[in-house]
Amino acid sequence: MKHLFIYLLTCIILISCNDTKEISSINPINWQERFIDLSTKDSLTNGSSYLSVYSEIYSMTEHRTINLTATVSLRNISVKDSVFILNADYYNTHGDLIRNYFKKPIYIKPLETLEIIIDEKDSHGGSGANFIFDWKTHPNNSEPHFEAVMISTSGQQGISFTTQGIKL
Numbered sequence: 001m002k003h004l005f006i007y008l009l010t011c012i013i014l015i016s017c018n019d020t021k022e023i024s025s026i027n028p029i030n031w032q033e034r035f036i037d038l039s040t041k042d043s044l045t046n047g048s049s050y051l052s053v054y055s056e057i058y059s060m061t062e063h064r065t066i067n068l069t070a071t072v073s074l075r076n077i078s079v080k081d082s083v084f085i086l087n088a089d090y091y092n093t094h095g096d097l098i099r100n101y102f103k104k105p106i107y108i109k110p111l112e113t114l115e116i117i118i119d120e121k122d123s124h125g126g127s128g129a130n131f132i133f134d135w136k137t138h139p140n141n142s143e144p145h146f147e148a149v150m151i152s153t154s155g156q157q158g159i160s161f162t163t164q165g166i167k168l
Helices: 002-016
Strands: 045-053 056-059 061-067 069-075 083-091 097-100 106-108 113-118 129-137 145-154 157-164
Touching (some): 045 069, 045 157, 061 145, 069 083, 069 129, 106 113
Antiparallel strands (some): 069 113, 145 157
16 A cells, blocks of 8 residues: 555656646747848838737636637738848737737748747637737838638637738
8 A cells, every 4th residue: 555655646746746837829930030130231121010819718707717829920021122120029918919920020031931830729829819020111012911721620610810911
């Protein structure tokens, strides 16, 4: 009986020592490979965009929510010039900054799309999460386009919808 107790205690300790799984949305791609020095590009036009993102939505009542996976797309719709994203700040329902995805400007090549994935289990944003993107483009160039696709499935039931960014 004593050996059984020690065995069970050991199993419980080993099970409880599992590493917590990192949220993949924190570093989905290597942003460092995209960093660019913009100090020599003084003729660029500045802008900012807002994008609503839902990491959870209400179902049936205000007391029940469904977590969603969000795919946030950063799109360069220009066919000739790169665009430069200065920051991607993710805020929760209360307007608190949750995370900044990169600290230095990055580039997006013509017609390229970069993505930020907010995991289904990452409900930090809540029902009113949002992004603010600051960006620069060459004069007379297309502005970057930001959109999000939110999805969740359970059994044979699924829900999905999209949002689009607006220029501030």
